[in-house]
Amino acid sequence: MKEIKKQSLIQSYLDKSGFLNLFSFDVRPYIRLVEYSKNEHVINSDHLLTRLFYLIEGTAKLYGIHKNGKQSLIDFVVPPCVLGETELFNEGKHPSPLVALTPCVFIELDLLRCRALLLEDVVFLRSLCNMMLKRRVAQNQKYIKLAAYPTRNNLATCLLLLENDGLFSEKYTEIADYLSISYRHLMHQIATMCDEGILERRNEGLYLLDREQLETLAGELID
Numbered sequence: 001m002k003e004i005k006k007q008s009l010i011q012s013y014l015d016k017s018g019f020l021n022l023f024s025f026d027v028r029p030y031i032r033l034v035e036y037s038k039n040e041h042v043i044n045s046d047h048l049l050t051r052l053f054y055l056i057e058g059t060a061k062l063y064g065i066h067k068n069g070k071q072s073l074i075d076f077v078v079p080p081c082v083l084g085e086t087e088l089f090n091e092g093k094h095p096s097p098l099v100a101l102t103p104c105v106f107i108e109l110d111l112l113r114c115r116a117l118l119l120e121d122v123v124f125l126r127s128l129c130n131m132m133l134k135r136r137v138a139q140n141q142k143y144i145k146l147a148a149y150p151t152r153n154n155l156a157t158c159l160l161l162l163e164n165d166g167l168f169s170e171k172y173t174e175i176a177d178y179l180s181i182s183y184r185h186l187m188h189q190i191a192t193m194c195d196e197g198i199l200e201r202r203n204e205g206l207y208l209l210d211r212e213q214l215e216t217l218a219g220e221l222i223d
Contacts, residue, residue, distance in 0.1 A: 001040065004033040004105075017056040017080065019107055024123040030114040031107055036100040043083065043098035048091070051108040052118070053083040058104030061174075063097040073174040075139060076101065076161065082131050084111075088118065101162070101170075145221050146180050151189050154179055156217035159199075159208060169205030 004010060010033050014020055020027065036042050042053065045065055056079050064074045074096070077083065087095050088111065109118070118124055146154055158175060159168050176186040190206065193199040198214060200207040208214060 001037075002035045004035060009033070013056060013105065013107070017054075017107070019054060019056070022124055022127040024121050025117055027109065027114065030110045030117075032110075034106050034108055036104045036106065038100055038102055040100050041097065042100055042104065042106065043095050045094050045097045047095075048093075049084045049087040049095050050110070050112050051084065052088055052111055053098070054107040054109070055079050055081045055083065056105050056107060059101045060104055061099045061101050063099070065096070071097065072177045075142070075178075077135075080131065081135065082128060085128055085132060087111075088115065091115075102164075143180075149221055151179065151181055151185065152193070153217050153220050155186070155189055155193075156214040157221055159206070160211075160214055160218055163208055166208045166211070167202070167205050168208065 004013075013033055014028075036058075042060060043049065045063075055077060058079075060077050060083075061073055062075045062077050062083070063071050065071055077098075083098055084095060087093050111118075155175075158179065162168055162170050172186055172190075173183055176183045179186065190199060194201055196210075196213075198208075198210045200209050
């Protein structure tokens with residue numbers, strides 16, 4: 001984690017993100033701009049949140065904790081996105097873990113100093129409801145597509161979303177959770193795509209050999 005303190009850079013991020021427009025009061029005294037490295041924990045479920053997180057750059061992984069203690073990948077979050085909104089209304093609730101998938105930049109709001117202002121700000125609450133609704137709709141669409149389309153289509157979409165310079169290196173167990181399939185079924189799908197010349201196994205992960213075919217498979221999911 002690295003806090004960005006250069007004022008010109010902070011102002012640039014604020015201008016590009018339109019963050020200040022989400023509030024009816026001046027939130028600048030309560031914010032900090034923070035950059036997280038790939039695979040770094042942004043939110044840990046063991047600690048109560050004292051900040052509200054607004055993702056403005058990068059992609060992060062949101063996890064859920066089951067009653068038996070198992071952790072599962074719920075979703076990939078991209079800008080613009082607010083995290084910690086549930087904890088804003090329920091101070092005693094432990095948060096869902098959040099890990100940076102790529103280098104991420106967040107605007108963080110100090111809840112210890114401005115929680116009351118946020119909860120009384122109609123402009124902010126309206127903006128928050130709008131963002132939460134869009135995220136819920138996106139999650140519902142994801143589950144509908146997981147149920148309505150073959151695994152290879154959903155896997156293709158996932159590969160294209162998470163590849164870096166043609167290389168996919170995420171954990172297979174997490175991807176199986178995300179796609180709501182068994183690890184064995186995922187490995188079968190990957191093996192089939194490798195046999196078809198769509199993917200290639202490498203020491204670093206999976207290389208996307210036939211991007212055009214993957215885009216065709218993923219394109220079948222587009223409404």
